[in-house]
Amino acid sequence: MDLIRRCRAGDEEAFAALFHQYKNLVYRTAYLMLDNADDAEDVLQEVFLQVHRSLSTFEPSKGAFTTWLYRITVNHCLSRRRKRHLLVISLEQVPPLALTEHPSSQGRVEDEEAIQQALSRLSDKLRTIIILRYYLELSYAEIAQILNIPIGTVKSRLDLALKTLRQELGTVPYTFPLKEVAK
Amino acid sequence: MKCQEMDKLLVAYLDNEVTPSERTLIQAHLAGCERCQEELAALSALQSRVSQFLQFRAAQAAPSPQAWSRLQARLAGEARPSPSWLPTWLQRLAPGVGRINQIFEGGITVKKGFALAAIAALVIAFSAVAFIPSVRAQVIGWVRARWEVPRGSMEIIIGPQPGYTVLVPSYLPDVIGSASHMVGVTSMGDDGTIRNFFGDPDGQWLQISQGPAPADKALPAGQEVTIGGQKGVLITGLSGTLELVPPLPEDVQGTPPADRLESFAYQDAQRLVWDVSGTRVEILSNLPVEEMLKVAESFAPAETGEGALPVQPSLPSDGKTGGGGEGPIESRP
Numbered sequence: 001m002d003l004i005r006r007c008r009a010g011d012e013e014a015f016a017a018l019f020h021q022y023k024n025l026v027y028r029t030a031y032l033m034l035d036n037a038d039d040a041e042d043v044l045q046e047v048f049l050q051v052h053r054s055l056s057t058f059e060p061s062k063g064a065f066t067t068w069l070y071r072i073t074v075n076h077c078l079s080r081r082r083k084r085h086l087l088v089i090s091l092e093q094v095p096p097l098a099l100t101e102h103p104s105s106q107g108r109v110e111d112e113e114a115i116q117q118a119l120s121r122l123s124d125k126l127r128t129i130i131i132l133r134y135y136l137e138l139s140y141a142e143i144a145q146i147l148n149i150p151i152g153t154v155k156s157r158l159d160l161a162l163k164t165l166r167q168e169l170g171t172v173p174y175t176f177p178l179k180e181v182a183k
Numbered sequence: 184m185k186c187q188e189m190d191k192l193l194v195a196y197l198d199n200e201v202t203p204s205e206r207t208l209i210q211a212h213l214a215g216c217e218r219c220q221e222e223l224a225a226l227s228a229l230q231s232r233v234s235q236f237l238q239f240r241a242a243q244a245a246p247s248p249q250a251w252s253r254l255q256a257r258l259a260g261e262a263r264p265s266p267s268w269l270p271t272w273l274q275r276l277a278p279g280v281g282r283i284n285q286i287f288e289g290g291i292t293v294k295k296g297f298a299l300a301a302i303a304a305l306v307i308a309f310s311a312v313a314f315i316p317s318v319r320a321q322v323i324g325w326v327r328a329r330w331e332v333p334r335g336s337m338e339i340i341i342g343p344q345p346g347y348t349v350l351v352p353s354y355l356p357d358v359i360g361s362a363s364h365m366v367g368v369t370s371m372g373d374d375g376t377i378r379n380f381f382g383d384p385d386g387q388w389l390q391i392s393q394g395p396a397p398a399d400k401a402l403p404a405g406q407e408v409t410i411g412g413q414k415g416v417l418i419t420g421l422s423g424t425l426e427l428v429p430p431l432p433e434d435v436q437g438t439p440p441a442d443r444l445e446s447f448a449y450q451d452a453q454r455l456v457w458d459v460s461g462t463r464v465e466i467l468s469n470l471p472v473e474e475m476l477k478v479a480e481s482f483a484p485a486e487t488g489e490g491a492l493p494v495q496p497s498l499p500s501d502g503k504t505g506g507g508g509e510g511p512i513e514s515r516p
Contacts, residue, residue, distance in 0.1 A: 019251060027250075028241035037244065044246050048254050115236045133198070134230065135237040140200045159194045166229050 004065055008055050019048055022066075025136075026073050032131050033077040035120060043076045050076075063145055070136065071146045074128060081124055118168035126161035133158055184212045189219050197227050350393060350462055354481035356474050384447040389468040389478065390425065396463040402456050410479045415457030417472065422450040425467075455479055 003021070006014035023044060030043035050072050058068050119127055132143045140154045147154070189212055195201050196209050213219055405416040426446045455466040455475050464482060468475050 016251065019254065023246050023250060027246040028244050031244040032237060032241055040244065041247060041250065044250055045254055045257060049257060052258060111232075112236055112239070115233060116240070119233075130233065131237065134234040135241055137234075140195070140198070155195050155200065156191075158198070159191060162194055162226060162229060162233075165233065166225070169229070169232075 004055070004058070004060070008058075015052060018051075022069060023048075025066075026069065029070070029073050029131060029136065030077050032135055033074070033128065034080060035116075039080055043073065043080060046076050047073050064142075067142055067145050070132070070138070070142075074132070074146060078124055078128065114169055115165075118165050121168060122161060122164060125157060126164060129154065129157045130161050130165075184208045186212075186216060186219055189213075189216075190222065193219070193223050193226050194230075197223070197230055350459065350464060350482045354478055355389070356387070356470060356478070384425075384449075387468075387470055388449075389466060389470060389475075392465045392467070393462050396458040396461050402458070405454075405456075408455070408457075408476065410455070410457045410476065411459065411482070413457050413459055415455060415479070418454040418456075419472070421452045421454055421467070422448070423452075424448050 003014050003018055007018055026047050027040050027044045030047075031037060031040035034040055034043065047069070051069065054072075058065065119130065122130065128147070129143060132138050132146065133140075138146070140151050140158075143154045144151045149157075189209065192201060192205060192209060196206070201209065213223065402414070402416045403418065405418040408415045408417045424446050425448075449469060452467055452469045453472055453475055455468075457464055457479065459482065464479070466475055466479060468478075470478075
């Protein structure tokens with residue numbers, strides 16, 4: 001919080017430190033939401049421009065800085081996804097995602113592609129909630145705050161998202177012993 | 184608890200987001216229900232699979248090493264006052280823009296008005312006849328070197344020069360000019376008509392069309408208004424469909440996103456038509472009439488301010504004319 005206080009006081013070194021502390025989280029969240037490295041790069045810029053402009057309005061009493069940061073990130077991503085519906089063309093073809101060769105097997109790559117495709121077919125709402133929960137590992141209360149929705153809606157949306165994914169991906173083999181998951 | 188009720192709680196149970204009493208009920212049910220045990224295991228495996236995938240995929244991605252220097256440059260640009268000759272709406276859309284008066288390596292002069300309009304609108308597509316890839320590549324490189332243009336969203340097509348005075352508004356309502364919701368399209372028809380679409384199809388939007396004022400064609404019927412001392416016509420209560428798909432030259436590379444918005448239906452829109460300096464201008468918008476009139480009053484020829492602010496670059500070597508542009512949307516004339 002000291003870093004935030006220093007940033008709010010106009011300390012540019014503190015702002016640089018803040019950027020480097022959170023750049024990966026913001027970039028990777030945007031990358032997962034937008035499926036495009038260039039778009040993620042742009043969102044990273046837009047998010048921190050907004051943070052720089054609006055840090056004075058951030059109220060620590062109303063929630064954590066990260067919650068505020070994630071909200072800005074998600075809003076920029078959703079706005080960009082919306083705009084993307086209107087994009088006409090890409091002159092420079094974005095190279096296909098280079099899935100790093102994984103030592104395990106070709107099956108692993110196919111599995112990743114299947115999940116990727118299933119995720120990309122989800123609506124923006126469902127995809128967002130999946131990323132907030134299973135990438136950022138946020139609690140339902142934090143997700144509710146970021147998306148400004150009731151916790152009950154978080155529950156029902158996650159339930160729907162997972163069940164939609166399961167339908168897309170087909171039967172999932174039983175792999176986890178119950179005692180590990182029934183905490 | 185019945186299996187059906189259980190089904191709605193299993194995801195939250197796995198996420199440790201149920202109340203203690205719900206937990207007790209769920210565990211009691213699970214102890215005696217093989218079907219729900221299997222359902223739980225399947226959901227758990229799926230969660231794990233999704234989570235592992237997201238973590239793995241994210242770990243492969245990292246921002247570019249230039250991210251901080253880019254941000255610093257943009258922050259510095261925001262702190263600097265904008266050049267006074269830029270219309271305010273262009274300043275909003277192309278922050279950090281400086282003086283443009285650049286000679287291209289290939290002998291093309293891209294003057295500031297055109298390049299700014301291109302960037303501001305995010306798209307310029309001249310339904311091109313003269314289409315020169317090498318020129319386009321130069322223009323793209325030049326524009327990219329100077330602005331933070333989203334990669335993958337730029338298009339530049341070389342087209343003919345309009346034979347009339349192109350006008351730009353110096354006023355756009357904040358709701359239209361707001362960068363976060365801004366979507367711009369410029370397209371040019373074979374008849375030289377230029378259309379710009381601004382705004383949000385789900386919110387407030389504005390389409391400006393302009394072309395040569397037909398000497399033999401009177402203004403359409405409607406309520407008479409005065410715009411900058413000129414007679415204009417206002418037509419209200421319009422509904423219809425606005426096309427957002429541009430005509431694209433055959434050799435343009437790239438595949439448009441399958442889910443792009445090609446058109447949208449509108450209701451309760453207004454149309455404002457008037458002639459000025461030999462140009463017929465039309466505004467179609469769902470903004471309040473007062474706002475549309477304010478935008479209309481602010482129209483001025485693009486060539487204003489210090490130095491020329493032309494709308495077209497020219498190709499002196501072979502007599503062809505060139506244009507530049509980039510970006511996201513368009514409307515078919």
